[in-house]
Amino acid sequence: MKKILLFGFGNIGRQDDGLGILLAERMEELALNNGFGLLDFEANYQLNIEDALTISQYDVVLFADAGVNQAEPVMIAKVEPSAQTEFTMHAMDPSFILHLCRGLYDTSPETYIITMRGSEFEFGQPITTEASQNLNAAISMVARLLSEITGVEFAADFNKETLTLNH
Amino acid sequence: MGQKLTIEPVTRVEGHGKVTIHLDDDNNVVESRLHIVEFRGFERFVQGRPYWEAPVLVQRLCGICPVSHHLAAAKAIDIITGVGPDGLTPTGEKMRRLMHYGQIFQSHALHFFHLVSPDLLFGINANPEKRNVIEVAREFRELAVQGVMMRKFGQEIIKATAGKKIHGTGAIAGGINKNLSLEERDFFKNGKDPMNIDKMIEWSKEALQLFKKYHLENKEFVDGFAAFPSNHLSLVRKDGAMDLYHGVLRAVDHEGKKILHDIDYQNYLDYIGEGVKSWSYMKFPFLKNLGKKDGWYRVGPLARLNTCDFIPSPLAQKEFEEFKAYTKGKPNNMSLHMHWARLIETLHAAEVINDLLNDSDLQGTDLVAHGKKCDEGVGLIEAPRGTLFHHYKVNSDDLITMCNLIVSTTHNNEPMNIAVRKVADAMISGQRSIKEGMLNAVEVAIRAYDPCLSCATHAMGKMPLELSLLDATGAILDRKLK
Numbered sequence: 001m002k003k004i005l006l007f008g009f010g011n012i013g014r015q016d017d018g019l020g021i022l023l024a025e026r027m028e029e030l031a032l033n034n035g036f037g038l039l040d041f042e043a044n045y046q047l048n049i050e051d052a053l054t055i056s057q058y059d060v061v062l063f064a065d066a067g068v069n070q071a072e073p074v075m076i077a078k079v080e081p082s083a084q085t086e087f088t089m090h091a092m093d094p095s096f097i098l099h100l101c102r103g104l105y106d107t108s109p110e111t112y113i114i115t116m117r118g119s120e121f122e123f124g125q126p127i128t129t130e131a132s133q134n135l136n137a138a139i140s141m142v143a144r145l146l147s148e149i150t151g152v153e154f155a156a157d158f159n160k161e162t163l164t165l166n167h
Numbered sequence: 168m169g170q171k172l173t174i175e176p177v178t179r180v181e182g183h184g185k186v187t188i189h190l191d192d193d194n195n196v197v198e199s200r201l202h203i204v205e206f207r208g209f210e211r212f213v214q215g216r217p218y219w220e221a222p223v224l225v226q227r228l229c230g231i232c233p234v235s236h237h238l239a240a241a242k243a244i245d246i247i248t249g250v251g252p253d254g255l256t257p258t259g260e261k262m263r264r265l266m267h268y269g270q271i272f273q274s275h276a277l278h279f280f281h282l283v284s285p286d287l288l289f290g291i292n293a294n295p296e297k298r299n300v301i302e303v304a305r306e307f308r309e310l311a312v313q314g315v316m317m318r319k320f321g322q323e324i325i326k327a328t329a330g331k332k333i334h335g336t337g338a339i340a341g342g343i344n345k346n347l348s349l350e351e352r353d354f355f356k357n358g359k360d361p362m363n364i365d366k367m368i369e370w371s372k373e374a375l376q377l378f379k380k381y382h383l384e385n386k387e388f389v390d391g392f393a394a395f396p397s398n399h400l401s402l403v404r405k406d407g408a409m410d411l412y413h414g415v416l417r418a419v420d421h422e423g424k425k426i427l428h429d430i431d432y433q434n435y436l437d438y439i440g441e442g443v444k445s446w447s448y449m450k451f452p453f454l455k456n457l458g459k460k461d462g463w464y465r466v467g468p469l470a471r472l473n474t475c476d477f478i479p480s481p482l483a484q485k486e487f488e489e490f491k492a493y494t495k496g497k498p499n500n501m502s503l504h505m506h507w508a509r510l511i512e513t514l515h516a517a518e519v520i521n522d523l524l525n526d527s528d529l530q531g532t533d534l535v536a537h538g539k540k541c542d543e544g545v546g547l548i549e550a551p552r553g554t555l556f557h558h559y560k561v562n563s564d565d566l567i568t569m570c571n572l573i574v575s576t577t578h579n580n581e582p583m584n585i586a587v588r589k590v591a592d593a594m595i596s597g598q599r600s601i602k603e604g605m606l607n608a609v610e611v612a613i614r615a616y617d618p619c620l621s622c623a624t625h626a627m628g629k630m631p632l633e634l635s636l637l638d639a640t641g642a643i644l645d646r647k648l649k
Contacts, residue, residue: 012333013227021333044332045233049281049300050319083301096301103304104312123212123227 002059002150005109006142007042007051010066016118016131020064023114023138030139038150047092049100056105060112060149062142063094066131067115073134074141079111112145114138186609188591194599196591200447201583201613210570218247218561219340221570225557226334228572233335234270234325235550238263239557241338242413242546246433247561249538250341252413258531259342264412265523266328266337267548271411272367272516273321274551275468275509279374280314282614283506287381292604310377313370316361323362324520327351342535349530356524364521368482371514375486378510393502393586393612396421398454398463399470400578402549403429407476409515411549417474418454418464423498427454432547435556441573451580452573463581466553467616468508473498480522483515502586505615540565550575552617576618586612 008024010017021043028041042054047063055061067075081099094113102108116134118127127135146152189198209228216224222241226233241263242252255263285298288307296302304311322332327347329335337343355364382389400418404410416435418427430438442451442459453462464470472491478484490499490511499508523529546557553575560569590612594605 011227013224045231048318049277049315050322053315053319083296083299099301100304103301104308104315123209 001038003040003057004038004060004062004146004149005040005042005055005058006062006064007044007047007055008064009044009046011045012125013123015120015122015124016127017066017121018125018127019066019116019118019131019135019138020114022127022135023064023116023142026135026139027142038152039146047094047097049092049097051092051097052100052104055097055109055111056101056107058109060110061098062112062114062145064114064116064138064142066118066121068118070115070117073117073130074138075115076141076145077113077115079113081108110149114142186587186613188587188595190595194597196588196596199584199588199591201580201587210572213559213567213570216567217565218244218559218567219565221557221559221567222338222340223334223336232270232274232550232552233333234266234329235548235555236557237329237335238267238338238412239546239548239550239555240559241340242548243544243557243559244340244546246544246546247541247559248340249540250536251538254536254538255342256531256533256536257528258346259534259536261523261526261528262328262343262346262534263338265347265520265529266325267412268516268519268523269321269324269328271321271551272513272520273318273325275513275516276314276317276321276371276374278551278617279378279506279510279513280311280317282617284310284314284377286611287377290385298607313361313373317367317370320355320362320364320367324355327355339535341537344534346531346534347529352524352529355520364517364524368514368517368521371510371517372482375507375510375514378507382507389503390501392608393589393615394500395502395582395585395589396500397465397582397585398426398457399473399498400427400454400464400466401471401474401554402432402547403475404479405429408479409471409475409477409512410479411471411512411516413548416547416554419474419498421498421500423473423496426457432556433545435545435547435558439573441577447580449577449580450573452578453581464578465582466575466578467505468512469499469502469505470553471549472508472511478511478515480515480518482518483511486511486514502612502615552576553578576616579616579618583613583616583618586615 006024006027008020008022010020012018012021024041024043027039031037031039040058063079079094079098081102082093082095083099084093084096094111098108098111116131116138118131120128187200188196191197213221213224221244222237225236225240228236245252245255280303281300284303285300288303289297300311300314325335326332329337330345337345357363360366398418398420400416402410402414403417404414415429416427416432416438417425417429420426427438438455440453440455440459442453444451451459451463453459454464455462472487478487490507493499542562543560548555555575556571556573558569558571559567562568587609590608594608598605
């Protein structure tokens with residue numbers, strides 16, 4: 001069975017910037033409540049070099065983040081390794097982490113990035129209504145993606161009162 | 168016709184920073200400006216919140232160094248709770264110190280391996296495609312793995328002391344909410360190679376040797392690049408020792424003369440002012456006794472080694488003596504020596520962590536001290552990038568009514584502007600197009616200060632580094648992206 005990591009990153013103290021963290025937390029809760037043990041979870045403010053070591057221990061990695069100015073409310077894309085660096089070392093892109101992982105540990109997990117569109121990034125909580133809807137949509141999409149990756153049939157059914165992950 | 172060069176780094180949702188270099192009709196640099204966003208939005212946000220929430224709330228400020236804000240706020244709140252800076256229990260203070268030195272260690276290690284080592288290993292003039300940590304990983308894999316593990320070690324220290332990676336709750340009003348278990352201590356002391364403190368000390372020494380070797384081979388560049396005289400400011404221990412967690416505030420001028428005499432930072436407003444300029448949201452701090460024109464100063468690793476009298480750990484002290492001897496005991500004003508200073512501090516942080524791990528006070532159970540509440544407090548800490556000020560006032564309902572923060576990047580505002588000007592004078596004057604080396608040189612000058620340009624939030628869809636050459640009408644003559 002494939003070993004899978006869902007890694008959310010962002011700042012939950014800055015409204016919609018915390019969408020990636022919230023997705024990881026919600027999926028972890030669903031997995032725990034349903035005895036689904038295929039997934040590991042990780043969360044942090046941003047990605048950095050040590051995450052190359054973290055993802056090297058998995059077959060599949062799903063990064064989750066907030067997105068701005070993106071065409072769709074939720075987008076999932078395959079991540080390809082890239083050596084592109086940024087102006088500072090304070091935050092790194094999933095593609096850079098994947099590239100570093102391959103360079104340092106000779107492994108390259110199948111990697112995806114899930115971005116959920118956010119609109120407000122001020123100090124404070126909670127996330128906006130639109131972001132909350134996008135988060136719920138992302139949960140369903142991630143469930144479908146996990147089905148495709150693992151071959152295990154499960155789906156997230158969302159309604160306002162309960163969330164269940166069936167598998 | 169005058170021209171303006173614009174370097175526009177990563178855009179964040181709260182704004183962005185950029186560099187503008189203004190040329191005259193003969194293409195000589197007449198002015199350079201570094202613009203970086205400020206945190207005033209947060210200072211308003213925190214008003215009306217209970218004061219004891221501050222150490223957790225302030226971590227919303229910055230996902231880069233949340234521990235520094237966490238501890239600076241906690242120190243201010245200690246004052247408000249009547250505990251005072253010297254009133255913590257031994258376990259409370261030492262756990263906070265362990266958290267802080269873990270933060271210093273991981274941040275400095277990251278800066279060295281990710282940003283500095285490519286320049287040292289491949290040379291500043293190497294192809295930009297080669298000067299990055301990916302190439303370090305390819306050609307010097309062992310060194311790159313060391314960088315990852317040093318960063319991870321520091322992160323694990325933070326997790327063990329702050330309680331969790333995000334919005335840690337370790338430091339609370341008057342103390343700490345947990346001690347260090349024996350299992351946690353043994354993980355750091357005797358962890359499976361390489362995850363133990365002995366290996367971290369060994370690697371810190373090796374990183375220093377790498378810098379010194381490069382310096383020896385490239386003295387003219389390392390000593391001359393963006394070098395300029397300045398004042399220097401930092402905390403020092405009351406006996407003059409380096410202390411990154413607590414002390415008194417000292418400043419020296421470029422010759423080493425004390426210009427701020429070990430003051431109690433609760434009174435910082437008597438000594439430090441904040442100037443404004445029309446073109447930047449970021450303020451320009453200065454020493455009031457010298458005025459706005461002459462009172463600006465540097466903070467951070469270079470400043471700290473210039474202000475302290477000695478380093479209270481043997482290996483770092485030996486390196487400090489060599490560092491001081493290089494400038495014959497005078498302050499070191501060479502911008503790229505910031506990297507040397509940062510590596511000496513990395514070694515010092517590892518030694519402090521080692522000492523703390525051997526201190527049984529970390530397993531104590533007396534975690535919180537209590538005192539008589541007052542309505543105002545100031546907390547200072549030496550964050551990785553320099554001195555960090557947190558100042559709060561509260562009312563009788565325990566709600567925050569005023570918050571003033573001066574972060575390291577703000578202290579270094581004027582020095583970074585001057586560093587960019589130095590580079591511009593040397594590399595850009597007389598040019599009509601943007602050469603790759605220009606962009607790199609401006610980056611290297613700013614990066615030496617490790618400014619926090621992206622301090623609180625991030626999202627996908629960021630803008631790349633942009634350098635544009637514009638004429639007086641705003642038309643783009645040349646443009647480069649990174």
